[in-house]
Amino acid sequence: MTSSQTSNKQELPPTAWAVLGLLSFPGERTGYELKKWADSSLRFFYWSPAISQIYAELRRLEELGYAASARSGPEEVRAKRRYAITDAGRAALAGWASDTAEAGPPVLKHGLLLRVWLGHLSEPERLRAMVEEHMDRTLAELAAVREAMAHAAEVPEWAFPTLALRWSERQHLAELELAEALLADLAQAGPAGPAAGAPADPGRQADGDSPTPG
Amino acid sequence: MTSSQTSNKQELPPTAWAVLGLLSFPGERTGYELKKWADSSLRFFYWSPAISQIYAELRRLEELGYAASARSGPEEVRAKRRYAITDAGRAALAGWASDTAEAGPPVLKHGLLLRVWLGHLSEPERLRAMVEEHMDRTLAELAAVREAMAHAAEVPEWAFPTLALRWSERQHLAELELAEALLADLAQAGPAGPAAGAPADPGRQADGDSPTPG
DNA sequence: TTGCCCATGTAATTTGTTACATGATTTA
DNA sequence: TAAATCATGTAACAAATTACATGGGCAA
Structure with missing residues (x-):
């Protein structure tokens, strides 16, 4: 717990919540495992962050006291880390997940x-x-x-x-x-319609005052 | 062909193509008009860029020779500009629009x-x-x-x-x-299922080796 | 012994947003 | 004459990606 959180309304990007969401299921796991799991579930209706971003979000989540990690080889820097959600993290996530205003319309880019x-x-x-x-x-x-x-x-x-x-x-x-x-x-x-495309089509260059398409 | 372009494979972000696409319909229009149009059509299946980004993309498109603008008050900086697509722009856009590899899977963030x-x-x-x-x-x-x-x-x-x-x-x-x-x-x-939620739920804290959810 | 999967991270860059600054023209 | 809409842009920032660096363990 790194203390010092003042505001009770955390403004976090969607990715952070998604990662915390992955952590909200029973069990501790590594960033790598989180990525694989996101690839086979979240990605179908939300999306799967880059692995480097997952690590970044995990660090942020830990700073906020929403997640805690344990290294496997005790003293090593850059050793395997398993993350778990904290009570504070679970509470914040539950608040976010129930916030109807927070959930905007779905984003579709087709x-x-x-x-x-x-x-x-x-x-x-x-x-x-x-x-x-x-x-x-x-x-x-x-x-x-x-x-x-x-x-x-x-x-x-x-x-x-x-x-x-x-x-x-x-x-x-x-x-x-x-x-x-x-x-x-x-x-x-x-076949019948105003046949677009490259070739042969007389007229149709009507530049000028044509109305704005809807 | 407006000379000087060396590479024939332009690597442009989706937004640039979308803006160029708006320009590909008959008529010249301002950035402002483009934004309104995007809001009432593109946004339903793609998305509508911020107005500031539209202006940025228009500038880039013009640099590339894909669009051309005419100021209304002749000498003024920051006067109303109407943009039109150029032949080079139309050709590049047509290439992009037919490129099947370019069009990845739809992005859904629900x-x-x-x-x-x-x-x-x-x-x-x-x-x-x-x-x-x-x-x-x-x-x-x-x-x-x-x-x-x-x-x-x-x-x-x-x-x-x-x-x-x-x-x-x-x-x-x-x-x-x-x-x-x-x-x-x-x-x-x-009602019947593994009833989640806030209150009263014995056990369920099974941390440890639980398998990774799919 | 080569190559793949596990595992963690840094750096540079791109994409896109919001907030701000400015001013003309139209409508109430 | 006040407010809304038209119109263009800059600056600061956030979000996310790609490329890169590193190294252990395991299987063919």
Whole structure:
């Protein structure tokens, strides 16, 4: 406990809470283990920080008195460290996790959709191919989610992680349906519609006062 | 081709491409206008950069020869600037937009799900309330998407933006269904299950060798 | 004995945000 | 004439990544 905390309202970045969250499950673990676990669970609906950042957050968490570490080889610097959450850490995390204002809207950054939005710059076939590739990737992710879920479902302590993974499974299925519908829309708009792309298209350079797209 | 660019493979952050993408639709516009437009379209499936960053990206784009600006009051520094994409910019953007490797998997950072994953730290009712709040927010977003879509659908040049917004509409509907299912899972797991939360729970401090959660 | 996984960290850099400063034009 | 919106930018900072440095243990 490094004392001296004045404010009771800690302003921490999401990563710090996520790392502390990993620590909130029974057991002590190393930064390395935390990273692996994040890669096979958090990453499906939140995200997985770089390993170097995990170590940085662990140090910060320990300074705040939210986590405590024990070195394995007693005196060594840079020896294996196992971290555990403290009572103060658990209390702070519980406060954060229940704070409804803190949880803003989900952040989605969908590169494929940006490309669809910019569809006038690609050939229709290319666009279709990109959507299909996205579906392949999604399918692969779905398999990974299911594997993680099968793993989690075996342990009673991981009931909530299992629920989150179940949500993620459904989310990936929805993503596939969304892509399917997008493909259909593309097929309908492509051949008949205002056919975009590189070649032959008379007029259409109407620069000047065109209204701002929505 | 505006000369002097040595490398033909520009390594630009997503934001730069997004801003250039906004510019790729017919018409010249100011940074300010770009921001408003991003707020009512890009933000639904990608994201909307801070206005200060838009200005920064516009400057970078102009340096690269991908965009060109014209001041309104001829000699003034800090006068209104209208930007337009150049041929080089359009070509680079088209290359980027068709690059399938460039488009990684979608990034999702879902604060609500992180809290569900951490469900053992909240009271069940609190969790349910958070999911319901999320549904309210999603409903409001859905309305905004639909409004933007109605706007976009009127202009033939915005056929692809309209498609992207249609995808977003469906995505928000899916998000609602996902939340519904989550609520059901929570109700099922809550009363009977390994009832987490603050009070009265004997044992459960099993620190030590517990396996790493998935 | 080579290469992989475990394990921890530092340094440099990029990306992006918020807060601030400034002023013109439009609307109530 | 006051407030809102339009419009552009700077400065300080936070968050997070990549690249790099280091070294032990184990398996092919």
